[in-house]
Amino acid sequence: MIIRELYLKKIRPFINKDIVKVITGIRRSGKSIMLLMIQQELSRQGILPSQILHLNFEDMANANLCNAQNLNQWVTERAKEITGKVYLFLDEIQEVKEWERAVNSLRVSVDIDIYITGSNAKLLSGELATYLAGRYVQFTIYPFSYQEFLLANNAEDDAKIFQQYLLQGGMPFLLNLSYQPDASRQYLHDIYNSVMLKDIIQRNKLRDADLLERILLYTLSGIGNTFSAASITKYLKSENRKTSNDTVLSYLNACTSAYLLTKVPRWDLQGKKLLSINEKYYIADIGIREAIYGNNMRDINQALENIVCLELLARGYKVMIGKIGDYEIDFIAEKKGTRMYIQVTYLLASEDTIKREFGVYDYVKDNYPKYVLSMDELDFSRNGIRHENIRNFLLRNDW
Numbered sequence: 001m002i003i004r005e006l007y008l009k010k011i012r013p014f015i016n017k018d019i020v021k022v023i024t025g026i027r028r029s030g031k032s033i034m035l036l037m038i039q040q041e042l043s044r045q046g047i048l049p050s051q052i053l054h055l056n057f058e059d060m061a062n063a064n065l066c067n068a069q070n071l072n073q074w075v076t077e078r079a080k081e082i083t084g085k086v087y088l089f090l091d092e093i094q095e096v097k098e099w100e101r102a103v104n105s106l107r108v109s110v111d112i113d114i115y116i117t118g119s120n121a122k123l124l125s126g127e128l129a130t131y132l133a134g135r136y137v138q139f140t141i142y143p144f145s146y147q148e149f150l151l152a153n154n155a156e157d158d159a160k161i162f163q164q165y166l167l168q169g170g171m172p173f174l175l176n177l178s179y180q181p182d183a184s185r186q187y188l189h190d191i192y193n194s195v196m197l198k199d200i201i202q203r204n205k206l207r208d209a210d211l212l213e214r215i216l217l218y219t220l221s222g223i224g225n226t227f228s229a230a231s232i233t234k235y236l237k238s239e240n241r242k243t244s245n246d247t248v249l250s251y252l253n254a255c256t257s258a259y260l261l262t263k264v265p266r267w268d269l270q271g272k273k274l275l276s277i278n279e280k281y282y283i284a285d286i287g288i289r290e291a292i293y294g295n296n297m298r299d300i301n302q303a304l305e306n307i308v309c310l311e312l313l314a315r316g317y318k319v320m321i322g323k324i325g326d327y328e329i330d331f332i333a334e335k336k337g338t339r340m341y342i343q344v345t346y347l348l349a350s351e352d353t354i355k356r357e358f359g360v361y362d363y364v365k366d367n368y369p370k371y372v373l374s375m376d377e378l379d380f381s382r383n384g385i386r387h388e389n390i391r392n393f394l395l396r397n398d399w
Contacts, residue, residue, distance in 0.1 A: 001033060002152050002172070006314060007141060008037060014137055015041065016085070016113055020103060022124060023117045025141035026259035026284040027195050030172045031117040032056070034141055035089045038115060042087055052087045053078060057095035066095050068102040075102075079110045090116040094123055094203075104131040119199050121257045140259075142314040143285045144170030146307070146394040153179070159375075162391050166296050166303055169287020188291035192260075199258035206254060211236075211243060215251050219261065219281050220293040224302040226266070226278040226321070226328075252281070259284050264309065267320040267332055269364065280321055282309045304390060305330060305344045308373060311394055312342075327360045339368040340399070344390070348374050361385050 014021055015038070023031050039052055053075060055062050065071045071090075079086045088106065093099045093116040106112055124136065144152060146165055152175045155161045168174060168184050171191065177183045196216075201209055218232055229245040229252070236243055255261040262282045266275040283289045286306050290296045296303040312319050312333045322329030322341065331342040341364060343357045357372045361383075364370065372380070373390045380387040 020136040056091040169285040
């Protein structure tokens with residue numbers, strides 16, 4: 001088991017605090033394993049196994065507990081048999097109807113520390129979330145970063161292993177398949193289908209699975225490109241599929257709620273405001289894109305951009321696309337009052353490319369760090385703008 005310290009260090013300060021720990025992320029990104037890691041952490045702190053209650057609501061054996069009243073009663077009865085604080089772990093909580101009622105009741109009636117996981121971003125956005133307002137903290141778990149991928153493979157960084165990461169991504173279970181290409185592709189394809197069916201179509205009661213698939217394929221083809229609902233609607237019309245902009249947006253929102261896609265907004269650096277059109281979408285795992293759509297190596301600029309975006313998000317940065325006049329900066333990353341700008345490209349293979357990637361910073365007048373990331377081994381840094389190899393950037397721990 002790969003110890004995911006990046007997330008554990010965020011969770012540790014909240015252990016034993018009267019606040020519900022909510023762990024979210026795409027299906028199979030490692031949320032259940034994270035619960036086991038927290039339990040190991042508790043064991044190191046002297047907590048006894050008898051104090052820990054763990055339920056997975058995708059297990060049919062727990063089907064009778066998938067409503068608030070039964071769950072509350074089950075935990076309350078077992079808590080009476082436990083000496084000391086109870087540590088409750090509820091996996092895939094979205095399967096429990098009105099689960100917030102049960103969790104909030106347990107919070108006030110039992111000496112308890114609660115951890116829950118779910119595969120939907122709207123887990124705490126409904127009316128029932130008022131029961132937990134101000135009483136929870138949320139952590140999003142992403143598939144393996146490149147650094148974690150190296151640990152999983154017990155490998156040293158080099159161009160070959162990074163290419164494997166570009167093609168297979170970071171879904172943790174691939175380690176159990178020894179990253180065999182055919183088996184890995186099948187597994188990633190099955191994850192995609194499972195997310196589509198369970199977390200998008202069924203949960204949102206979408207009626208047109210074919211339309212959803214067309215919208216997703218269009219989005220996967222344009223990862224890292226700005227586009228609008230209108231552009232997708234126009235494309236679908238050319239494919240003899242009539243739909244509305246509102247329907248497209250509704251389907252895309254369902255995909256982001258299931259963590260299959262991440263929407264990154266655009267920030268106008270001159271007007272200092274968020275723009276409501278032409279966002280970018282990135283997929284939760286670049287290996288899923290390869291398994292479903294292919295062409296990660298052909299679309300390597302897009303794939304590299306996707307990897308950098310997920311790394312920033314996993315490290316807790318707020319990520320936006322920068323717009324300044326007619327120019328665009330791939331990422332503005334902000335955290336704890338700091339900011340950095342990032343341009344991503346495959347290779348700085350010509351003077352025109354160098355001028356384009358570095359030149360956009362001529363219009364950014366602040367003194368925050370500015371990066372150009374590429375796969376080049378040579379250092380092209382200039383004019384206070386730092387150039388860095390993407391692999392080195394992903395492996396650094398000082399940002």
